[in-house]
Amino acid sequence: DSGVTQTPKHLITATGQRVTLRCSPRSGDLSVYWYQQSLDQGLQFLIQYYNGEERAKGNILERFSAQQFPDLHSELNLSSLELGDSALYFCASSHLSGRSYNEQFFGPGTRLTVL
């Protein structure tokens, strides 16, 4: 158990809908990362938050947004869903954000299926 929790575990929805994925980082970790794992794109970095502020952005679609709250949990919002958004979404956390690498601890993921 990494200490990172994600809810829900599975999500099935229809095209055009909006969903929210939730992540609670390990106790004391200030950085949260979101990754998408799909069959065609592999594992891709979406976005990073550090202590409530956006720190880095990757291949995140404009239909997707995220935020990190004062209690450090994070939510990833996906809207106007398309079939191609079906994927496993991982959250990871680490203690620091700076010049040196800090080990990222991954949650079990949320499997999103868009029908």
Added chain:
Amino acid sequence: GNSVTQMEGPVTLSEEAFLTINCTYTATGYPSLFWYVQYPGEGLQLLLKATKADDKGSNKGFEATYRKETTSFHLEKGSVQVSDSAVYFCALSESGAQKLVFGQGTRLTINP
């Protein structure tokens, strides 16, 4: 941009066989390199890492050496077990940044 290329899978071996999973990278600067493992139904776990050239990362019998001259970070294990069956990801972290860039993953199955 930065990228990671892994040998294509799936890979199937017998127990106690020698394992090599190739990984090469393209990066500017001096990235840190990692191997992550994903067991069925679970998230990714860091298996080992190396942060500079010629460093050797090791854990649970697995090893990988950061080779700058060949831009490689191949994963090796001398004698695999059934419990090593999983998907293995090679990844890099750009110098000065924290996001991970992953390879496509290699599914490893070990038969008893």
